[in-house]
Amino acid sequence: MAGYDIESLRHSTAHVMAHAVKNLFPDAQVAIGPSIEDGFYYDFGVSAPFTPDDLEKISAEMQRVIKAGKPFVRKEISREEALALFADEPFKVELIEDLPSDEIISIYEEGDFIDLCRGPHIDNAGQIKAFRLLKSSGAYWRGDERNAMLQRIYGTAFSTQQELDDYLKMIEEAEKRDHRKLGRELDLFSLQEEAGPGLVFWHPKGAFVRTVIEDHWRSEHLNNGYDLVMTPHIARQDLWRTSGHLDFFNENMYQPMMVDETPYLIKPMNCPFHLLIYKSRVRSYRELPIRWAELGTVYRYERSGVLHGLLRVRGFTQDDAHIMCSREQLDSETKRVLEFVLSMLRRFGFSDYEVFLSTRPEQSVGDDDVWEQATDALRSALDAQGLSYQVDEGGGAFYGPKIDVKIKDAIGRVWQCSTIQVDFNEPERFDLTYVGQDNAHHRPIMIHRALLGSMERFMGVLIEHYAGAFPLWLAPVQAVVIPIADRHSEYAGKVADDLRASGFRTEVDDRNEKTGYKIREAQLQKIPYMLVVGDREQEAGAVAVRSRSEGDLGAISVADLIEQFKKELTE
RNA sequence: GCCCACGUGGCGCAGGGGUAGCGCACCUCUUUGGUAAAGAGGAGGUCAUGGGUCCGAAUCCCAUCGUGGGCUCCA
Structure with a gap:
């Protein structure tokens, strides 16, 4: 086992890369070069961007530096010495000047390349065995x-060539499940240049999957104490001022857009509309x-x-909801929403996600005690679910x-889907009130929340999650009947009719x-x-079942198959 | 919006100053075949759009639009 961790290795490789760049492009100014999740990068100030050709040359130069195998030598120097040493490196000078006065300034020498750096590093450049500029x-x-x-160059490094190969292979595999590629191959959706960027067209199969998700979403909401509302797409500009x-x-x-000389705006959010419904009459605490x-x-x-495929678009459908509640109800409502979020994600097979709690930013509205109560409510909801989460201080x-x-998507990028936001501001702006038990007017608190985020983004992530192989309940086509010869077509049609009669989306090929x-x-x-039917099956009133994932499962009667499908749907 | 790359028939790609080529898909015919691609024939593009250079541009230049990877942003 080597005496260094992967971060040191990658960071050191970044230094070696900077060394190579300096050798090949003496005018390049070095900025920063950290290790990151799957590798490293280094930023350079150069007169012209690097070409793919340059990357190859840099890579070759790095091999020479590695072969020389010079040690990484740490030195601690004074601020004055550092400023003198990096006099020709304006970015480094800026970094040095920003360091707190009591900070120890260290540099690392690797051959004739010296870099301002906190470290740590590997012992010598020769220890770099496997890297790739990306x-x-x-x-x-x-x-x-x-x-x-x-100009930034990204690369990665691993302890062994095998690990590097495995990583590159993994990236390649991930690209195969890219939702943009699968969207085309499975005929789910498209984006059309003629219509404009970031606008999604759902093809029949994609629209079907979305409909299944939406149907599920609606019934779950009705089961969870929500009412459904529908609102317009545009409203007077004044509403958005309010x-x-x-x-x-x-x-x-x-x-x-002008409508009878009044400016209207297309909605970027739904909340004001829901507030208008609230305000349509007097509300009681009983509601x-x-x-x-x-x-x-x-x-x-x-x-x-x-813009990025379905994951970042200009027109999208939020699975939005707004909860108006009293201060006393905030705690239980938050818990309830978080439970709902998790159960919804679970239904789609997601259990790997990152959770963030964002607290009060400097610029904000509302009293301290309300902020505190709301933040506590969110925190205790997270704790109640036993979720580990990161706190984004001031990120609210x-x-x-x-x-x-x-x-996470197929290549590990994370996309925000679910969100739960407490809002003290908008009820105030719209002057929302309810009549309390004391017969006085009180201001409700609002919770904005989305479980899936948006249908577009969620489906993008979902396609990658399943690599396009949707589970039975979501698959746009659940079964295809395959007659072996023309004489089996009629029977195939009958099998398909039986399945459809039981509610299964079936086609005949x-x-x-x-x-x-x-x-x-x-x-x-x-x-x-896939349900193969030939003489034998026709004779027996059966189908030869082939599963997408398990292959040939043998013959079974149509009635039994329907039972089996029904069973699978409830799993 | 910024940096770079890319934009050739539905899809994946080749070509690269003298008026486009392959595979798959598609259509027709033959074949009626048992669990990941039967055979033959055929149709389809003027090379993202606009402008320029040139005797001549898909091929060079510029602009615009779009896509991809990053950056920034994401109340």
């Missing part, structure tokens, strides 16, 4: 778009908590560079604290093709069951 891209200095754009969106969300909203849910389609302007919305649940061909296509379409 890609280059632009990156702002210190992550601020007002700063200069540097809600505060015009001030706080303006950059994400589309330009107004609380009010839970209103809507699959509400919203449109938001997203900068062009951030200006109007209240929140819980976010993020799910009676094309003029051989059985193997139809099997292959059905497998590629990831249809859960």
Whole structure:
């Protein structure tokens, strides 16, 4: 076992890369080069971006540096010495100047390459056995778009070549389950250049899956004490002034359209509409908590560079709900919502997610004690579920604290789906009240929440999660009947009719093709069951069942098959 | 929005200054075949869009649109 951890190895490889870049591009200025989750990067100030060709040259140069096998030598120096040493490296100078005065400044020497660095490092460059430069891209200095754009090179390193190969293989496999690729192959959805970026077109099969999810969503909400509401897509601009969106969300909203000389805006959120329903009459404490849910389609302007398949779009349908409750009910309502979130995710096979609790930011509204109570409510809900979570101090919305649940996509990127946000602000803005037991007017607290996030993003993650092989209850086509020869077509049609009569989405593939061909296509379409029928099956009133995942399961009667399907649906 | 790359028939790709090629899919015919691709024939694109250079552009240049990977953003 080597005497260093993987982070040190990667960080050291980043140094070696910077060394190589300096050898090949003496004018390049070094910025920072940390190890990251699956590798490392290093940022450089250069006159021209790196080309793929450059990456190969840098990689070759790195091999030479590694072969030289020079040790990493740590030295501690004074601030003055550091500033003098890095006089030609403006980014390093900026870093040094920003270090607290009592900080020990250390440098690492590796051959003739010296870098400002806290360490630790491996002993010598020769210990790097397996690395790969992956890609280059632009990156702002210190992550601020007002700063200069540097050129970043990403790479990764592992202790052994085998581990590196396995990693690269894993990336390759992950690309096969990319929802954009599967969306096309399985004919689920498309994005159309003619219509505009970030706008989703659901094809029949994708629309069907979505419908199954939505149906499930609706019935679960009705079972969980929610009422369903429906609201328009546009509203007067003034409404968005009242809600505060015009001030706080303006950059994400589309330009107004004129209707009879009054400006209207397309909705980026559903909450103001739900509040209007609340305000349509006087509310009593007896009605609380009010839970209103809507699959509400919203449109938001997203900068062009951030759009990504179904995961980041400009028009999407939130599985939104707003809970209006009293302060006393906040605790139990939060618990209830979190339980609902988890049970919903579980239904779709998600158990691996990251949970964040975001607390009060500097710029915020509301009294301290309300913030404290709301944050406690969220925290105790998390604890009650035994969830481990990260606290994002100051990461809450200006109007209240929140819980976010993020799910991973095929290559490990996390996407925010579920969210629970307490809001003290909007009820105030709309002057929401309820009449209490004391016959006085009180202000309700609102909880915004989405379980799946948006149908688009959730389905994108879901497609990757299942690699397109939806479980029986979600599969757009649950079974395909495959007659072996023309003379079995009629029987195949009868089998399909029986299955459909029992509610199973069944197709017949009676094309003029051989059985193997139809099997292959059905497998590629990831249809859960293939039902082969020939002379034997027709004779016996049976089907030869082939499962997508388990292969040939042998013959079974149609009646038994239906029972088996029903059983599988309840699992 | 910023950096880089890319944009050729439905999909995946090749070609790369002298008026487009392959595989799959599609259509027709033959074949009626038992668990991942039967055989033959055929149709389909002017090379994202606009402009420029050139005797001539899909091929070079510019702009625009779109896509991809990052950055930033994500109330």
